[in-house]
Amino acid sequence: MMTDDPNKTTIAGSIWLDKSEQRFLGQKRVELLRQIASTGSITQAAKAVDWSYKAAWDAVSAMNNMAEQPLVASATGGKHGGGSRITEYGLRQIQLYDAVAGEYQRFLGLLSEKVHDVDELMNFMRRLVMQTSARNQFLGQVTSLNLGPINAEVGVDIGGDHITALITRGSVESMGLKEGSEVYALVKASSVIVMAGDVNLKLSARNQLRGTVADCKKGAVNGEVTLQLAGGKTVTATITNTSIDGLGLKEGDPAIAVIKSSSIILGVAV
DSSP states (O other), rough: OOOOOTTTTOOOOOOOOEEEEEEEEEEHHHHHHHHHHHHHEEEHHHHHHOOOOOHHHHHHHHHHHHHHSSSEEEEETTTTTOOOOEEEHHHHHHHHHHHHHHHHHHHHHHHHHOOOOHHHHHHHHHHHHHOOOOSSSEEEEEEEEEOOOOOEEEEEEEEEEEEEEEEHHHHHHHHTTTTOOOOEEOOGGGGGEEEEOOOOOSSOSEEEEEEEEEEEOOOEEEEEEEETTTSEEEEEEEEEHHHHHTOOTTTTTTTEEOOOOOGGGGOOOO
C-alpha cells in the first residue's frame, strides 16, 4: 500500500515455508537458489545475494537435509570447487514458493484495500492487549489540563461521560499529556462508591457518573454492582451485601457511581 506520508504505518510481510517446524524456504533462500541456477556456482550466488560463502553453503545444506530430495547438487570438484546445479526437485520448490508468495502478496493487497487506516488498527490492537488488575478501564481523550505547582487536574472524555483525575504534575510531563491526548483511565472497583439515583446530595467527590444498574451480584460478604452509563460505558463497584440491601438496588434502577479524582490512574500507550 503506497502512501505519501513516510511516517504512516503500512501493511507488509514476508512468508516462509516450513518443514518439520523448521524454516525451509524463505525469500532470501529462494533468491539464492535462483542465483545458483543462473551462475552454476554457490560462490557467485552468495555474492549476488550479499551472503558469505559459509552462510550460503549452510543454507543449501539445511534445505537439502530437510527436503525429500536435494534441491542443489554438486557438479564436480567437491565442496569448494567445481559447480552446482539446481535439481528438478529444486526448481519445483522455487515454483511452489513463488505461487504461495504470490497469493500471500495478493492477500496483503486485499487487506490494505479493506483497512484504510493501519495506524487506527494498530491502536485498536494495543487497546485489546492491555491488561491490568483494575476492573474499570476507560479509553478516553484529555479535554482539559489544570496544572498546579505539584499536582494537576486532568479532564477526560470517556465517550459521552466526563471524569477528572488528580495526578502529579510530573506524571503529566512524563506522559506528555496535552489536550487531545489519548489516555487510559483505570479505577479499582473498590474505589467506586454507589448511591441511589434519587438521592440529592452535594459531595466533595469530583466524579459523579449517573447511570442505571445493569447487573447486581452478591458474594459471601461483598457484591458487585455494574452501572450502564449514559455514554455507553459501564462502571463496576465492589460494595458490601449490606449496602446492596440498604440501597435496594436492582437491575434497571437509576444509580450514581462516585469516584474520587485521586482514585483514578491515568496511563498512555507506549
